[in-house]
Amino acid sequence: MKEQVKEDLFDKVVALCKRRGFVYPGSDIYGGLANCWDYGPLGSQLKKNVKDMWWRNIVQERDDIVGIDAAIFMHPRTWEASGHLQKFSDPLVDCRKCNQRFRADELSEDAECPAGGKHELTEIRDFNLMFETQMGVVKNETSRVFLRPETAQGIFVNFANVQTSTRKKLPFGIAQIGKSFRNEITPRRFTFRTREFEQMEIEYFVKPEQADEAFKSWVDTRFSWYKKLGIKESNLRLRQHEQDELAHYAKGCFDVEYLFPWGWGELEGIANRTDFDLRRHSEYSGKNLSFFDPDTNEHVMPWVIEPSGGVDRATFAFLVDAYDEDTAVSAKGKEEVRVVLHLHPRLAPVQVAVLPLLRNKPQLIEKAKELEKNLRKHYLVDYDDRGQIGKRYRRYDEIGTPFCLTVDFDTLEDDSVTVRDRDTMEQERIKISDLRHYLDEKLLMDM
Ligand code: GAP
Numbered sequence: 001m002k003e004q005v006k007e008d009l010f011d012k013v014v015a016l017c018k019r020r021g022f023v024y025p026g027s028d029i030y031g032g033l034a035n036c037w038d039y040g041p042l043g044s045q046l047k048k049n050v051k052d053m054w055w056r057n058i059v060q061e062r063d064d065i066v067g068i069d070a071a072i073f074m075h076p077r078t079w080e081a082s083g084h085l086q087k088f089s090d091p092l093v094d095c096r097k098c099n100q101r102f103r104a105d106e107l108s109e110d111a112e113c114p115a116g117g118k119h120e121l122t123e124i125r126d127f128n129l130m131f132e133t134q135m136g137v138v139k140n141e142t143s144r145v146f147l148r149p150e151t152a153q154g155i156f157v158n159f160a161n162v163q164t165s166t167r168k169k170l171p172f173g174i175a176q177i178g179k180s181f182r183n184e185i186t187p188r189r190f191t192f193r194t195r196e197f198e199q200m201e202i203e204y205f206v207k208p209e210q211a212d213e214a215f216k217s218w219v220d221t222r223f224s225w226y227k228k229l230g231i232k233e234s235n236l237r238l239r240q241h242e243q244d245e246l247a248h249y250a251k252g253c254f255d256v257e258y259l260f261p262w263g264w265g266e267l268e269g270i271a272n273r274t275d276f277d278l279r280r281h282s283e284y285s286g287k288n289l290s291f292f293d294p295d296t297n298e299h300v301m302p303w304v305i306e307p308s309g310g311v312d313r314a315t316f317a318f319l320v321d322a323y324d325e326d327t328a329v330s331a332k333g334k335e336e337v338r339v340v341l342h343l344h345p346r347l348a349p350v351q352v353a354v355l356p357l358l359r360n361k362p363q364l365i366e367k368a369k370e371l372e373k374n375l376r377k378h379y380l381v382d383y384d385d386r387g388q389i390g391k392r393y394r395r396y397d398e399i400g401t402p403f404c405l406t407v408d409f410d411t412l413e414d415d416s417v418t419v420r421d422r423d424t425m426e427q428e429r430i431k432i433s434d435l436r437h438y439l440d441e442k443l444l445m446d447m
Pocket residue numbers: 149150151152182184191192193194195196197198199201266267268269306308309310311312313
């Protein structure tokens with residue numbers, strides 16, 4: 001990517017997101033609600049594609065992992081057992097002059113106070129990040145519930161149910177995608193850090209002696225997943241956590257990081273959670289959550305390896321990584337900047353665009369509409385008959401559509417269309433009867 005593209009890459013991608021319907025400011029007509037974002041038609045499809053590719057790779061293609069979809073509200077004892085009630089906090093300071101709140105570990109010593117001079121800070125105190133609410137109509141201590149701050153606990157409390165109903169033996173995993181909520185002190189950077197977000201998490205249960213090997217293997221597997229879906233390797237790295245940054249339940253952790261426009265940031269953490277969660281839930285619930293191994297006739301408390309990724313962060317990283325600008329010559333021979341998203345075909349929210357060459361020719365429209373209808377059964381398809389064909393190509397480049405199919409007068413004679421490739425901008429004639437085969441190969445490739 002050219003240097004000048006990189007410079008304001010963040011602003012360009014955020015502007016594109018709003019312009020083309022990937023992500024809008026939340027509650028926009030009311031002036032927005034700080035740090036809340038709504039995914040539009042293209043963004044919701046892109047995000048769904050990210051989740052589908054994860055689910056396919058983790059649940060569908062493996063025989064050792066099953067999926068669940070647990071409730072967001074959980075029994076309040078869950079959060080006592082998990083340690084979140086006591087330990088899930090960030091260090092908070094207030095400034096007495098400007099009344100703003102900061103995360104103490106993120107505030108630089110020479111930060112200027114908007115009220116002038118240096119901040120006048122309070123003592124650091126722990127601020128619990130869980131959102132609290134009331135369940136039911138009577139407000140009292142027993143009606144107090146929390147919005148889950150991680151989807152993981154929905155998996156741990158279902159460990160015995162899932163193991164009994166599926167009869168899985170160690171090692172096996174349980175996967176889940178769902179919303180989580182954290183009252184972050186400093187939400188920022190678009191969808192990177194928000195208070196409501198989606199996670200895709202795996203809890204992979206192993207015998208204690210299998211934990212180190214499984215940990216290594218998951219770090220590799222998850223790093224490769226981002227690469228296979230098109231993220232440039234130079235923009236990805238692994239970072240091992242220092243002892244003092246480990247979560248209260250973790251023995252070790254690696255982050256998969258992406259080089260965002262502002263620097264390296266976490267996409268996913270792969271942690272060794274030991275037997276912390278199952279042991280604590282056994283204690284707090286009084287239910288024995290150990291695994292009975294029929295081969296050895298012994299009970300084992302499984303250890304857990306947890307790859308935990310953020311759907312919104314991954315979606316944004318795929319967008320940023322795919323963004324590019326190059327120059328293309330217009331129909332009038334003018335050089336123009338072409339914005340293109342080189343999204344992986346499996347992620348593209350529109351995979352195929354069907355474009356009749358001219359709008360005012362009913363035969364072309366009819367042929368194109370028929371083609372669109374047939375292809376919609378197999379791919380993510382859009383149809384557009386407005387404006388010059390070159391301009392339409394640009395609009396589809398900008399949202400990452402891998403192929404545009406143009407229906408022209410020759411189509412009516414030879415039953416072929418012009419297929420134009422987003423990345424090479426090359427065009428070739430393909431028979432309509434061969435299109436399925438052609439597109440299947442290019443769009444639905446295995447990973
Ligand atoms: N169960 C483990 C866990 O929740 P985490 O590192 O706190 O670990 C996992 O979160 C992933 O969830 C992160 O790597 C990130 O992608 C995503 N995530 C966490 N907090 C987020 C936030 N405030 N906004 C968006 N994504 C977030």
